[in-house]
Amino acid sequence: MAQAAEPPSGTRDFLAAEVHRRERAFASVRGAFERYGFEPLQTPAFERLEVLTGKYGDEGDKLIFKILRRGEHEASGEADLALRYDLTVPLARVVATYGNRLPMPYKRYALGPVWRADRPGRGRFREFTQCDIDVVGSTSPLADAETLLAINDALTALGIPEFRFELNSRRALYGLLDAYAVPESLGGRVLITLDKLDKLSPDAVTAELVGRGLAADVAAGLVTDLAGSDNRGDPERVRKQLDGTERGRQGLAEVDRLLALLGALPAGRVAFTPRMVRGLDYYTGPIFEVTAPGFPGSIASGGRYDGLVAALGGPDLPASGGSIGIERILSAQEAAEEDSPGLDVALTVLAEEAEPALLALAGELRAAGLRAGLYLGSSGKIAKQLKWANDQRARFAVLLGPREHADGVVTVRDMGSGEQAQVPLREAAGDLRRRLSGG
Known part of the structure; x- marks a missing residue:
């Protein structure tokens, strides 16, 4: 096929069968979210450039698709607009714009395409759909529980078998550093390395920790307790360690409260996973990822991010949310011809x-x-x-x-x-x- 006839790199054409399959998946997710009282929100495909820049870090800003100014500015290469990078910053802008008109707590869901000027590769696209839910304005652990329950129902509706929520807390993570006497100056880098336990061998993670400046015995102890023989670690031993620190006790209390609220889910559906690390730049409380056999990486994730809405330009409101990796799920599931009616x-x-x-x-x-x-x-x-x-x-x-x-x-x-x-x-x-x- 001539290159001019192909879609742009990192994008895809969807013929009828795939369109129908995707629309049914979106309808399943939408139905699950609406049963929990989440309201739909649609925002423009592009935002003012200043709304997006500075919100995703230096690396994220490099992936923003910019739109040139019209008219006389086109030749200069100057941009004033950009395609939306995610659905969270638009949520913050909406809350900042319409906050006094929105019901509080505000429960919204959004399904829509986002764009990243990323290097295309297997499973990595420059245009893809996100499925998000968020609760803005509530500090209650019920908001975190409702988020996980809604995602649980959406994944069930999508036909995902045997998926599992891996649950942790940012406070527990920092309590972990306290319990193992990790110097504050090394804390962030140590946690970044520990997050690789699902990708690298325990020995490789231990070596990287030592290379970052952690004492060999501390590194070995951390990895042994967090990874163990099955990469699930020894949660009970970690609990005892966390119970000896203030931040550790706070984190455990968050995790245990959420586990209690989710007790009606099938046995083993949610598990405290102390090695799980994500989003350290903005998460403030419980965090989670969802894994399932036959699917690469996580298929959903999220957590509590009190303070992020204010950092993104909105009012200082607590928030909790999650996102389903719908593209990853659809890519892994086998499409059938009958998907098109x-x-x-x-x-x-x-x-x-x-x-x-x-x-x-x-x-x-x-x-x-x-x-x-x-x-x-x-x-x-x-x-x-x-x-x-x-x-x-x-x-x-x-x-x-x-x-x-x-x-x-x-x-x-x-x-x-x-x-x-x-x-x-x-x-x-x-x-x-x-x-x-x-x-």
Whole structure:
């Protein structure tokens, strides 16, 4: 295929079957979120550049797709707008703009495309869809619990088997550093390295910790307690260590409160995972990731981020939220041809004089909520038109040739069995509705 005919690098075309599959997935997620009272929010595809820059760190800012100023500024390369990088900064802007008009706590969900000027690769796109939920304005652990429960129901609706929430707390992470006497100056770098326990061997992580300046015995003890033989670590031993520090006790209390609130979930669905590290720049309380067999990395994540809305330009409000990695899930799940619904009725065009009657019949069927397609090709051959009907996965085909038109009847063909029956034209719509309903 010529390069000019391909979509831009890092983007994709979605043909009918994939569009239908994605829309059903989005509908499942949307339905789960709305059952919990989250309200939809839609924001523009682009924001003012100053709204986005400085919110994602130096590396994140480099990935913002900028839009050149129009008119005389285009030649200068100066930008004033940018495609949205995520759905969180737009949420902060909306809260800052409409805060006095929003119900508080504000529960919103957003499903929509975002853009990153990233290097495309396997599973890495420059345009992709995010599915977010957030609660703004609540310090209650119930907000964290509702977030996890809504994500649990959405993943269940998506057909994900045996997924697991790995739960931790930022306070517990810093309590962990206190318990193992990790110098404050090394804390952030140590946690970044510990976050690699699901990617690197325990020995490699230990070596990196020592390379960062941690004493060898401390590094070995940390990795042994956090990784263990199954990479789940020894939570009970870590609990005892955390119980000896103030921040550790606070973190454990957050984790245990959330575990209690989620007690109705299936056994093993949520587990305290002290090695799990994420989002240290802005998370302030409970944090989580979701993993599932057969899926690479995490398929959902989130946590409490009190203070982030203010940092993003909104009011100083507490917040908690999460995001489902819908693209990762859809890429891993096998698509089937049946993901695209076929026609209920395919209407063949075999006689010019019958075309008005065919259009009228198609209108009746569509008005009844059926998917009816009219053959629009140039061939008048019945074999080619039946092949078209079969390609459309039609359940029934209507044949209306010159003889049928003269007699005021149509031939209804069951595309599965090949059986045919003649029906008066004026009764054809009702007859097809009955056949499709099993009557």
